[in-house]
Amino acid sequence: MSKKAVALMLVLLLVGMMFAGCAQKEEPAPAAPEATTEEPTAPEATTETPEPAEPMVMGMITDTGGLGDQSFNDSAWLGLEKVEQDFGIERQVLESQSADDYMPNLVSFAEEQVNLIYGVGFLFDESMKTVADKFPDQKFAIIDSSGLEKDNVAEIVFAxxxxxxxxxxxxxxxxxxxxxxxxxxxxxxxxxxxxxxxxxxxxxxxxxxxxxxxxxxxxxxxxxxxxxxxxxxxxxxxxxxxxxxxxxxxxxxxxxxxxxxxxxxxxxxxxxxxxxxxxxxMKRVDVGVYKVAQSVIDGTFESGTIVFDAKNDGVGYSDLAGNLxxxxxxxxxxxxxxxxxxxxxxxxxxxxxxxxxxxxx
Known part of the structure; x- marks a missing residue:
């Protein structure tokens, strides 16, 4: 083959390769994600709030001396006041005008299902026995009496x-x-x-x-x-x-x-x-009231007699005026x-x- 023929073939081969390259289509670049001005959606807030737990309610029933006696009933009420301050309970009182009020006052608190009911004084004995039997799931406490032998009555006594x-x-x-x-x-x-x-x-x-x-x-x-x-x-x-x-x-x-x-x-x-x-x-009725209330709050309430004497500072003397x-x-x-x-x-x-x-x- 002559040199001219070889040269012609090479030229034709190169031209063919150029056309083949031009015939290939280029793939378009992937499109970028569209920009957005929206903030990410937060979880939908709920309008419901949990109900706060209702405070315990403890009720005290006075003897006929009532509040303001500057003595026995006031001391018991002072004990419940400290329970209220320390534990946030609600305290309520029913005052007895006569012994005939003891039973209906006990029943009234029991029907309200208060967490603990105090009877202030040994004269509550018979009424509390009756009501404690009628409301076996209700917790009671009696001050100055023992021997009731009720599974739901704490007996606070003093020396x-x-x-x-x-x-x-x-x-x-x-x-x-x-x-x-x-x-x-x-x-x-x-x-x-x-x-x-x-x-x-x-x-x-x-x-x-x-x-x-x-x-x-x-x-x-x-x-x-x-x-x-x-x-x-x-x-x-x-x-x-x-x-x-x-x-x-x-x-x-x-x-x-x-x-x-x-x-x-x-x-x-x-x-x-x-x-x-x-x-x-000093007869620390306030301490006795506080101790039984605390046992109800912490779930350790027990029936039976609790004695407050000189050994546990349940009784003593005081001299705030400095006369001794x-x-x-x-x-x-x-x-x-x-x-x-x-x-x-x-x-x-x-x-x-x-x-x-x-x-x-």
């Missing part, structure tokens, strides 16, 4: 004789006339515990002193309390102790008017007459420690008092 012994020591050392008075509310074994414990304390430090005893047959008649106090003072009593609820307000009024010493009870009563209330026998000398406090504290140690037993009944021998400390 009143021990606390009364201590103020008896103070009265026996303080008197200048060797005549001392005691005013009880109603003559029941519970109030007699105050009487005989007090008389034992006086006897331990001043066996020559006479203790005049009268009962008012009431826990709310302050006028009767004043009348009895004035009679005792006229008989020579210069220190008078009461265990009579609202009746004691009359005693303190008489002490303020006539210038003798009164001894308060249940809670510190010196604010009623700071210059005439020598001291007060150091010697008087030292004497009372010496006997307090002996009671806590079990060195001697404080009488609670007449028979125990008659057999009582003052300890040599």
């Amino acid at each position: 009143e004789n021990e606390g009364s012994f201590l103020v008896g020591v103070i009265a026996g050392l303080k008197t200048e006339t060797n005549v001392i008075g005691f005013i009880g509310g109603m003559k029941f074994p519970l109030i007699e515990k105050f009487e005989y414990g007090f008389k034992a304390g006086v006897k331990s430090v001043n066996p020559d002193a006479e203790v005049i005893v009268n009962y008012a047959d009431s826990f709310e008649d302050s006028a009767k309390g004043k009348e009895i106090a004035l009679v005792q003072h006229q008989a020579g009593a210069d220190v008078i102790f009461h265990a009579a609820g609202g009746v004691g307000a009359g005693l303190i009024e008489a002490a303020k008017e006539e210038g003798f010493w009164a001894i308060g009870v249940d809670q510190d009563q010196s604010h009623l007459a700071p210059e005439n209330v020598l001291c007060s026998m 000398t150091d010697d008087l406090k030292a004497a009372a504290d010496k006997y307090l420690e002996a009671i806590k140690a079990g060195t001697f037993a404080v009488p609670a009944t007449e028979a125990e008092f008659d057999a009582f021998v003052a300890p040599a400390l």
